[in-house]
Amino acid sequence: MHKDHSGELFFSENTHLLEQAVYKYRLQERAEPQLYRNLFDYDSIPKVAFNHRSVPIHMPEHIWMTDTTFRDGQQSTSPFSVEQIVALYKMMHRLGGPNGLIRQSEFFVYTEKDRRAVEECMALGYEFPEVTSWIRASEGDFQIIKDLGLKETGVLVSCSDYHIYKKMGLTRAGAMEKYLGVVRSVLEHGIRPRCHFEDVTRADFYGFVVPFASALRELGEEYGVPVKIRACDTMGYGVSYPGSALPRSVQGIIYGLQHYAGITSDMLEWHGHNDFYKVVTNASTAWLYGAAGVNCSLLGIGERTGNCPLEAMAIEYASLRGSADGMDFSVITEIARYFEDHLHYVIPPRTPFVGRDFNVTRAGIHADGLLKDEEIYNIFNTEKILNRPAAVAVDAHSGLAGIAHWITRFFRLDDRGITVDKRAPFVVAMKEQIDALYAGGRTTVMGDLELEHMLLDADPEAYERFTRMR
Numbered sequence: 001m002h003k004d005h006s007g008e009l010f011f012s013e014n015t016h017l018l019e020q021a022v023y024k025y026r027l028q029e030r031a032e033p034q035l036y037r038n039l040f041d042y043d044s045i046p047k048v049a050f051n052h053r054s055v056p057i058h059m060p061e062h063i064w065m066t067d068t069t070f071r072d073g074q075q076s077t078s079p080f081s082v083e084q085i086v087a088l089y090k091m092m093h094r095l096g097g098p099n100g101l102i103r104q105s106e107f108f109v110y111t112e113k114d115r116r117a118v119e120e121c122m123a124l125g126y127e128f129p130e131v132t133s134w135i136r137a138s139e140g141d142f143q144i145i146k147d148l149g150l151k152e153t154g155v156l157v158s159c160s161d162y163h164i165y166k167k168m169g170l171t172r173a174g175a176m177e178k179y180l181g182v183v184r185s186v187l188e189h190g191i192r193p194r195c196h197f198e199d200v201t202r203a204d205f206y207g208f209v210v211p212f213a214s215a216l217r218e219l220g221e222e223y224g225v226p227v228k229i230r231a232c233d234t235m236g237y238g239v240s241y242p243g244s245a246l247p248r249s250v251q252g253i254i255y256g257l258q259h260y261a262g263i264t265s266d267m268l269e270w271h272g273h274n275d276f277y278k279v280v281t282n283a284s285t286a287w288l289y290g291a292a293g294v295n296c297s298l299l300g301i302g303e304r305t306g307n308c309p310l311e312a313m314a315i316e317y318a319s320l321r322g323s324a325d326g327m328d329f330s331v332i333t334e335i336a337r338y339f340e341d342h343l344h345y346v347i348p349p350r351t352p353f354v355g356r357d358f359n360v361t362r363a364g365i366h367a368d369g370l371l372k373d374e375e376i377y378n379i380f381n382t383e384k385i386l387n388r389p390a391a392v393a394v395d396a397h398s399g400l401a402g403i404a405h406w407i408t409r410f411f412r413l414d415d416r417g418i419t420v421d422k423r424a425p426f427v428v429a430m431k432e433q434i435d436a437l438y439a440g441g442r443t444t445v446m447g448d449l450e451l452e453h454m455l456l457d458a459d460p461e462a463y464e465r466f467t468r469m470r
Contacts, residue, residue: 022260025206025260027173028034028172029171035202036247037129038200039248044196050244050245051243052243057288058265059290060290061289063294064292065102065313065317066105066269066293067104067295068296069088069110069298069304070309072088072109074108074303076302076303076304076306082117082372086117086120089129090124095310095311096327097324097326097328099325099326100127104129104131105153107133107134113166118131122148125224133148133155141363142185142191145191146189151191153191154345155182156198156297157175157179158175160203162202163198177284178288179195179212180215183227184403187223187227188223188348194269196232196436197209199232200234200247210257213257213261214261228269229263229267230293230295231271231286232272234273236274236275236279237275238253238272240284250270251285251288254268254289254290254337255289255290268322269295271294272294279305279307279309280308283313284313285329296310296312296313297310299345300454301345311332311353312353314329329385335354359391367437368399368401379390384403392406393445400431403422403430404420404422408420408468412470424462429459430451433454433457433458
């Protein structure tokens with residue numbers, strides 16, 4: 001519920017308490033742009049300011065993810081083919097599960113290839129992820145969306161004075177008038193608008209963001225179609241620290257859009273970038289403080305350092321909710337392999353959940369722990385959840401335990417309840433060969449084929465026995 005008269009009491013449907021109506025913020029025009037030079041002087045690392053103000057956690061009843069792999073993500077890689085987009089979209093559908101926890105996926109519609117990808121994904125008939133678009137503010141683009149049968153589109157509405165004054169050469173009033181005109185055109189075409197508040201973490205929150213968001217809410221009420229707001233941390237400046245000040249406070253932005261602009265959780269979405277390594281924490285914070293949606297991309301691909309990884313937030317969802325709610329996490333491994341095998345995309349091997357070595361240990365003492373009980377050094381049952389068994393890479397530091405663990409897992413002896421003793425003679429013989437190689441200058445990790453041959457040389461009978469068991 002939203003009131004314009006400060007001091008008036010009303011009963012909040014959110015908190016179920018009597019509350020005092022908040023002050024209605026109005027657009028604050030400026031002769032010169034507000035660039036927050038005390039925080040962003042450009043010649044030093046951006047600063048984090050604190051005002052010690054806290055806002056309450058307000059996790060929405062329903063939370064979900066949305067996807068921008070085929071829009072923002074595709075801008076940072078070689079363009080996907082139609083076949084690749086369809087294949088990834090199918091896997092995304094399976095990952096999101098029957099409850100549609102990956103709610104939407106946005107596409108470009110500029111080229112014939114873009115439009116063909118949209119048509120083929122829509123022809124699959126999936127309810128989730130809903131296919132949406134992202135457009136320039138032009139009549140031609142509106143018509144393309146109508147012709148394709150899309151129900152929602154993203155519209156870029158840059159919010160900081162860096163963009164309003166320095167990029168577009170407008171005033172705040174001029175920018176707000178332009179944006180509202182575009183959104184009105186979208187609504188008149190019968191399309192749901194999703195407004196991308198670009199660079200919100202450098203924007204004047206009370207002087208532009210809140211009054212603009214309030215105007216969008218009112219416009220949506222006029223047309224009977226709620227306007228969705230995507231708060232875009234375009235440069236990765238957002239922070240989740242308690243008591244941090246605007247414009248960088250993630251929780252302050254989400255709380256303020258709800259409390260001061262009247263934007264409901266289901267119409268509120270967070271989109272972050274990873275320039276300062278905060279992208280997953282910031283997205284989780286947005287959920288915790290009232291945004292129902294967090295916008296992500298597969299493997300976090302996107303501009304510069306990338307977007308929030310979709311697979312990371314799928315895991316984060318289960319951490320916060322205590323349930324996967326129907327998501328199939330094993331698809332994460334399929335997606336990673338598809339990127340490597342079909343898109344020739346290089347995933348850093350230690351990337352959580354998707355890198356080839358994310359659950360591989362090299363230290364001998366860790367390998368010894370894995371031999372005794374995998375749970376000691378594996379983050380969760382990666383074989384059951386991600387179809388990625390814990391593994392040991394054998395190198396100069398692996399020791400007897402690492403070699404024994406490699407034999408146990410490579411030949412899948414653990415499936416039969418068999419564990420190779422690290423003191424077995426063939427293990428000792430293999431270690432002697434390995435030590436000699438590294439003493440001679442080798443620096444790379446041992447390959448599976450090499451280790452197989454070493455075992456065959458050390459104990460042909462054991463090798464044959466293990467091979468039959470596999």
